[in-house]
Amino acid sequence: MSSHESNYSPTGPVERWVDERLPLVRFAKEHLMDFPTPKNLNYWWTFGAILAIMLVVQIVTGIVLAMHYTPHIDLAFDSVEHIRRDVNGGRIIQATHAVGASMFFVALYIHIFRGLYFGSYKAPREILWMLGVIIFILVMAIAFMGYVLPWGQMSFWGATVITNIFSAVPVAGEPLLQLLRGGFAVDNPTLNRFFSLHYLLPFVVAAVVVLHIWALHVPGNNNPIGVDVKSSRDTVPFHPYYTMKDLFAIVVFFIPFAWFVFFAPDILGHPDNYIQANAQITPAHIVPEWYLLPFYTILRAIDFNVLFIDSRLGGVIAMAGSLVILFFLPWLDRSRVRSGTFRPMFKIFYWLFVVNFLVLTYLGAQPAEGIYVLLAKISTAYYFAYFLIILPLLSRIETPRPLPASISESVLGKAH
């Protein structure tokens, strides 16, 4: 599949001259237009394109915001208000960027859970999956640092709590914390470096996205039945079939996006972030942005010491582990069948995992007291058990349903 021929033939001497020196047009035609794509992809497969567009939206609005934003503790808060009130169109541009971050995560989570259900992480797509995990972690770091920039109360205390996580590192913790913050507390040097990195990292993400797509175009797409492409009857060219489908999905995705931007730009944020940062008072109830909540719950769930590991370090290990474990997923789920559609037992545990993830999200926004503490421990345990116990076990004991012989057979079978 990877070695399919491009059917680009340069027309005219200029195109031929360019093609012999830098076959950029040939490359684009091969990968963006002619690329053979399984003909049974459903709408869950449009989120990759949605993510690509969202990255462009964040970069473009971000660069524009940076023309008006001032990364200094005395001025940052006011400069964001200045963008919202004084800059021409600034209210919409700032809202697009802030809401865009949330929409980015909506698309990311759907994209990831799509992969989890259809076994897209399995051979030969392990590297593709791992690059995706790297992008996920980078985008979380970017969004976290972006949220610090307006220098509100949540910005400040979020930054304090999250950088403090590093102080849990044995021995080197305190020096490491000071290195990160550039001081003994989160302060102007911290804000400056976060701005610098918030500007840089999206471009690093863009580079990893290129690798991600490269790794996709070697084996080609997975598909809803998880059966490999067997002949050209199973595929259609990417353009116009999927360019149009993706475009349609992007338009639909932009409807709720636009609704938030125009009618409720602040609804996803936290009111405390419209109070300027104050190093002496912590808001009564600090919460990260919604998209970081599941991992925040896991961090808090470990409130007990385990042997020589104290509760704080334990929480940090659990939170880091919940992300690192994703890298190992291709080797934890040994089932030969990719798609969850044909795995009766997997399906149950998968949907339980989805519900559990929503519970983790919910708990992250609740105070750490009473029943919530216990629930956080249970749902954290299930998160890890899914990867470490359930998936390895299922690959041994589950009998999958018979697979269709090919993609085209399954498509035609459905139509009749």
Place this chain on the structure above:
Amino acid sequence: MATQSDTANTHTPKASRRDFLYVATGAVGAVGVAGAVWPLINQMNPDASVLALAQVDFDVSSIAEGSSVTIIWRGLPVFVRHRTAAEIEEARAVPLSELKDPESDDQRVKEGHEQWLIMIANCTHLGCVPVGESGNYDGWFCPCHGSHYDTAGRIRQGPAPTNLVVPEYEFLSDTMVRIG
């Protein structure tokens, strides 16, 4: 390319000298790169202007018994609490064996100034500022993840691993403290 026989026989002095040069060049290169990278990382450490704020003097005479103030030292909030006799009593009555991070009340205050409790106001869990006169132990309660501290600022319950940190300080007179 004429070294086919040399490389086959690794005992010839020629081959080992070449190996040595190869490794030595690599090692010097690595040291050079590390040397160039270090300042680029070290610039992130606290700078001279941050370090210059290392001491503050503070007059405690205006703090009434039973109340506290929060001052800033090195960018960190610091609690200065004028404890009541009952609070001191309560802290002393706790047996050390009940503590997660055992420290007696004496170890956390200066002799002759037992009513003054001076501590960095960041929860030792992840750094929020706990709320005073609350929690299950009449000291501080951290709303972020639910840590309870007693009237000596010692951790009693919740995820925080250690007691609130007592910074280095001294009483210059009966009412003047120098922190740092």
